Structure formats: structure tokens, C-alpha cells
Amino acid sequence: MIQKQLRVATLFLIVTFIAFSGLPAQEKKMPVADETKAEVPALTKFHDVIYKIWHTAWPEKNAAMLRELEPEVDQLSADLIKAELPGILREKKALWNLNIGTMKAIVADYKAAAQGKDDQKLLSVAEQLHTQYEKLVRIIRPALKELDSFHAVLYPLYHYYMPEFNLEKIASSVTALTAAMESLNKAVLPARMKDKEAAFADARTRLSESLILLDASLSSKDKKIINEKVDALHSRYEALNKIFEQ
Numbered sequence: 299m300i301q302k303q304l305r306v307a308t309l310f311l312i313v314t315f316i317a318f319s320g321l322p323a324q325e326k327k328m329p330v331a332d333e334t335k336a337e338v339p340a341l342t343k344f345h346d347v348i349y350k351i352w353h354t355a356w357p358e359k360n361a362a363m364l365r366e367l368e369p370e371v372d373q374l375s376a377d378l379i380k381a382e383l384p385g386i387l388r389e390k391k392a393l394w395n396l397n398i399g400t401m402k403a404i405v406a407d408y409k410a411a412a413q414g415k416d417d418q419k420l421l422s423v424a425e426q427l428h429t430q431y432e433k434l435v436r437i438i439r440p441a442l443k444e445l446d447s448f449h450a451v452l453y454p455l456y457h458y459y460m461p462e463f464n465l466e467k468i469a470s471s472v473t474a475l476t477a478a479m480e481s482l483n484k485a486v487l488p489a490r491m492k493d494k495e496a497a498f499a500d501a502r503t504r505l506s507e508s509l510i511l512l513d514a515s516l517s518s519k520d521k522k523i524i525n526e527k528v529d530a531l532h533s534r535y536e537a538l539n540k541i542f543e544q
Contacts, residue, residue, distance in 0.1 A: 333385035334450055336438050340381035344374045344431060352428045361417035364424050368412035371427070375405045383438070386453045389536065390437055393543070397437060401430045441542035444485040448478040452535055460528045463521050468528070472513050475531075479509055494541055501538035508534045 347370045355363040379402050383391055404426050411420040455471040458464075482502065487495055512527035 334453055335384055336386055336446060336449075338378075338381050338383065338434075338438055340374070340378040341431075341434055341438065344378050347371050347374050348428055348431050351424050356421060356424050356428070359417075359421060361420050364420050365412045368409060371405060371408055375401065378434075379405075385457070386449065387438055394434070394437055397430065397433050401427075401434065404430050441491065442482070442485050442487070444478070444482040445539065448475065448482050449535065449539075451475050451478055452532065456528060456532045460525055463525070465516075465519060465524075468524065469516055472509070472516065475509055476513065479506055491542075497541050498538070501534070501541055505531070505534040505538050 347367055350367055351364065351371075354360070355367065379398055383394055387394070404423065408420075408423045408427055411423045414420070451471055451474045455468060455475070459467040459471060483506065487498055491498075508527070508531040512524070512531050515524050515527045518524070
């Protein structure tokens with residue numbers, strides 16, 4: 299009787315181990331919702347104090363208010379400094395970390411200035427804080443909503459469906475990318491980016507050409523050929539996106 303119970307218990311443990319050991323591999327196959335959103339909640343929250351600084355305290359040259367806001371700057375910046383980028387922004391991690399390091403130094407300067415008596419110094423650092431906040435926003439916020447929509451489809455294709463070679467999902471992604479490309483081809487750069495128009499148009503054409511070649515390769519069902527086309531498409535996307543980082 300005891301031996302039978304031991305055999306049953308052992309069998310249960312083996313089955314349980316096999317079942318749960320497969321979960322991590324399955325979880326890696328699909329991106330979670332937060333991973334595909336180009337958002338950093340801590341940066342959004344940091345805007346609360348930046349708004350008070352930039353729209354009230356700084357224009358009014360209210361150094362007393364800037365000093366009162368220092369604890370809030372310290373608390374919200376602490377959350378921002380340790381914030382992680384979502385997966386869809388992984389290519390921007392190095393640039394983000396570099397600018398977070400600058401933000402950390404400015405926050406330290408703000409704290410020191412708030413504890414001092416030099417109002418002009420405090421106003422100057424407050425301006426630097428706002429400027430650095432804007433730089434962080436530009437890193438995660440796409441220059442064009444149409445480009446962001448394109449990337450939202452490209453991300454799971456490149457990081458999930460291509461590595462596992464899920465042909466059905468690759469094909470559906472290409473269909474979605476074709477629709478996104480149509481919108482991107484109609485996008486017009488804002489006036490402030492007038493100097494980037496020529497480079498943007500050229501890079502956009504190259505991206506469109508890569509998508510057409512990927513679409514044409516699907517009928518081959520050849521893993522090597524299709525993966526090469528996905529790689530090329532991703533490279534062309536990065537080249538287009540880099541225009542807005544210069």
C-alpha cells in the first residue's frame with residue numbers, strides 16, 4: 299500500500315514538473331500588452347511636477363515655489379530613474395539610459411539649488427530639468443503616429459513570429475503592415491521637421507520596397523528567405539526612425 303502511494307506521488311510530481319517547465323517557453327512566444335505600448339508610466343507621472351514648474355513657478359520667477367516642489371521632484375524622479383522601458387522600445391535603451399544619467403545629475407543640482415539661496419541658479423536648473431524631461435519624452439514618443447502604428451505590428455513580427463517561424467502570423471503581420479504602410483505613405487512631416495523631408499521620403503520608399511519583397515517571399519515558405527526579408531524590413535525601419543533622432 300505504501301509503495302503504491304509513493305509511486306502515485308512520484309508520478310504526480312513528474313507530471314507537474316513537465317507541465318510547469320513548459321510555461322516559460324510558451325510565455326516568450328507572445329508579447330504582453332504592456333510590452334507593445336511605447337509608454338513609461340513614471341515619465342507620464344513626472345509631468346505632474348514639470349507642469350507646475352514650467353507653467354507657473356518658472357515663468358513667474360517664483361523661487362519659493364520651486365523650493366517647495368523639490369520633495370516632489372525628488373520622489374517622482376526616483377521612480378523615473380529606476381523605470382524600465384517596455385520591450386517595444388528596446389532599441390532606444392542605450393539612448394534612454396544616457397539621458398536618464400543626465401536627468402539624475404540635474405535632479406541632484408536642483409536639490410542643491412533648492413537648499414541654497416541663489417534664486418537665479420535655481421531658476422536655471424529648473425529650466426534644465428524641463429529641457430531634459432522633454433528629451434526623454436522625445437526618445438519614447440514617435441515623431442509620427444503612423445510610424446508608431448507600423449512599429450507596433452513590426453515588433454511582434456521581428457521579435458516573436460520570425461524567431462519561431464510562425465508562418466501564419468508572419469503572413470497576417472505582413473497584411474497589417476501593408477495597411478500601416480499605406481497610412482505612413484500619406485503622412486506629412488510637421489513644419490518643424492522641414493529639413494528632414496528629403497531623407498524621410500527616401501527612407502520611407504526603401505521601407506515600402508522591403509515590405510513588398512517580404513510579401514512576395516511568403517509564397518516560397520522558405521524560412522531562410524523569409525527571415526532575411528524580415529531582417530531587411532526591420533533594418534529599413536530602424537534607418538527611417540533614426541532620421542528623427544538626429
